[in-house]
Amino acid sequence: MDIVNIIAVVIAIASLLATLAHVGYLAMLNSAATKRAGGAPIATYVRSRWPVAGATTAGALVAWLFTAGGTVMDILAIVLAVGSAAVATKALQATQARYRSGG
Secondary structure, eight states: OOHHHHHHHHHHHHHHHHHHHHHHHHHHHHHHHHHSTTOHHHHHHHHHHHHHHHHHHHHHHHHHHHTTSOHHHHHHHHHHHHHHHHHHHHHHHHHHHHHOOOO
């Protein structure tokens, strides 16, 4: 393993964790919305966000698979992983800001 591959693997795993955090938050929000009266608008919003969560998670998984290739694939993996993590993190923050309670 060369250093570029190690870096690519670490970034791909971090990206996957970021995307799974988004998926987990949406799942938790959906579960809470379906259990309470008046939660239909939140459940509808969550359903509209699943494609973003799925696409970013798929991107992170593909990036991790790319790390099995050579140096060029490692560089592509880094680019894809960083992009997936950035989109997932922004989407997670937007969802949290929209439904943040307390204060």
